[in-house]
Amino acid sequence: MEGRVEVYCGQGKGKTSCAIGHCIKAAGQAKQVIIVQFLKGKDTEEIDFIRRLEPEVQLFRFEKYEKQYKDLSEEEKKEQDHYIFNGLKYAKKVIDTRQCDVLILDEVLGLLDLKIIEPSNLIDLLKERSEELDVIMTGRSLPEELMDYVDAVYCIETMKES
Template identity: 50%
Template sequence: MERELTEVYCGNGKGKTALAIGQSIREAVQGKSVIVIQFLKGCEKRSLDFLEDLDNLDFKIFRFEKRDCCYEQLTEEEKAEERSNILNGLNFARKVVVTQECDFLLLDEILGLLDRGIVTVDAIIDILKQKDESMHIVMTGWNFPEELKPYVDTITTLNSEEVHHSCEQQ
């Protein structure tokens, strides 16, 4: 069996999640089990939920945050509550990796948790150290910390000349 990769899509350009979701769908269509765990997506509609309803696809999406607004817009009390929810999501990701619950795991915007100080690089390294060679992992986010390099096979950077990062629907 071929060793599966750990990949990262990062940078300030648009399309990281779209690229990763496309890859997830391709894997599911090929008969692989897919789990998507999304972080920091409170400001986005649940536009991907239809994927879970497609016949004959083993495709599951999880979000642990409860609020529909952006993390940055929350009060300190609300942020503390969401941090707890996010850490539950991170623990779930660790369980998925340890138990080899799927063939393909997408940790969408997990790197953004580092930017906001919600998790440490060591917490992500701990998850990646548990990875079996048969599981393919994709992580997305804006900034890629150098400390993760030894645990990642490929890094794709999407950059934009003009960066307009906003949580408002366009």
């Protein structure tokens, strides 16, 4: 079966939750899932739950600091950028070695918003994937340059929040 590239984007909450739902479905079909998270800070409520899904679902985070990227000093951001690039290298290795059936790049689109990486970095990554690999990317916005490389884009917006 041919893999797909899907994007969950938008200003609303729940993009990561949608991706995790995809993970649970894939794991239920005996597929191997790898999640690489970016820009989350060290504490998110999803981590403990995801850890319970191992070994079918494996989570990799490349965070040095407890706080979120936007709250870091310029010096801390520089240091964190190094960890982010290690995360991207790891994602490339996962693609090259075909370590999984589903690869989630959580909040990778936020790296574009912050100008840490360029759309071409993600395009290169997507071009290298095997035809069977599903890739899911999350973040607030999807640049037009990536549109030709994705099969589906789901925009999550908040209609009402009390």
